[in-house]
Amino acid sequence: FFYVTYAQINTNSPDKIFIQGFSTVNPKLTVFTSPVQLNANNPAEIHQLVCAKQPGLDSIVCAYRVETLAKVVYVTIASDTGEVSSETTIVTDSANYRFLPDYITIADGYFAVILDQVSDGRIKKFSVQLSSSNETITLPFNLDEGFTYANISASAFYYDGWFAVIKNTDDTIGQPIRTQEVVQLVNPDGSANGVMQGLLMSDGSYWMLCADSGVGDWQKG
Numbered sequence: 001f002f003y004v005t006y007a008q009i010n011t012n013s014p015d016k017i018f019i020q021g022f023s024t025v026n027p028k029l030t031v032f033t034s035p036v037q038l039n040a041n042n043p044a045e046i047h048q049l050v051c052a053k054q055p056g057l058d059s060i061v062c063a064y065r066v067e068t069l070a071k072v073v074y075v076t077i078a079s080d081t082g083e084v085s086s087e088t089t090i091v092t093d094s095a096n097y098r099f100l101p102d103y104i105t106i107a108d109g110y111f112a113v114i115l116d117q118v119s120d121g122r123i124k125k126f127s128v129q130l131s132s133s134n135e136t137i138t139l140p141f142n143l144d145e146g147f148t149y150a151n152i153s154a155s156a157f158y159y160d161g162w163f164a165v166i167k168n169t170d171d172t173i174g175q176p177i178r179t180q181e182v183v184q185l186v187n188p189d190g191s192a193n194g195v196m197q198g199l200l201m202s203d204g205s206y207w208m209l210c211a212d213s214g215v216g217d218w219q220k221g
Contacts, residue, residue: 001079003020003021005049006018016037017037017064018035018037019035019036020032036077039087042066046067049064049101051104054111058080059078060076060079061077063113064101065099065101071091071092072115074090074101074113074129075087088134091136097119098117099115099118101116102116102126102152105156112128113128113129114164124143124149126141126150126166128186139184146172149169150166161186161187163186164186
């Protein structure tokens, strides 16, 4: 089965988020008798929904921003019965940042919800909440000089931790003129190993990240 999430956006009433599973063999065969509403207990204006399935646990995790309450929450859904957990608040907006869910990474026995920290309409930093501790941690990432915003290109588990590929973009002239990709390694306890340029694989090989740009030279990494 594969799962589809979608939102019912209403002008004069709260938004509703739904999920439904479909057979990969017969799309007319669904998991749930009718689509399951994720935010039935707290309908509100919703922004930016991300989900991921937890292999082996028959569970799906979805995180979304509740705009009317200026916070990000997540719920878990039983992938066979459609039972939805109560909302867990991840973070509430601060004086300096607006938070948006960006990516959910399924690691070894836990999941990580990666959050964009937005200032003046641009993503400047990232936070993460680990399900193993329910603690929200700011990643030790900073935009390099000359770049104006960042975004998550990809994320996945790495041994007992996980990593994120982060793209820095410079659009100081009104359009992107150069980008730079970096790898952020994170341990199971949320501590980070700093920005890296590659990953050592279990077979002893080394995966190296290289990125070109519209201007400038290749740099050693």
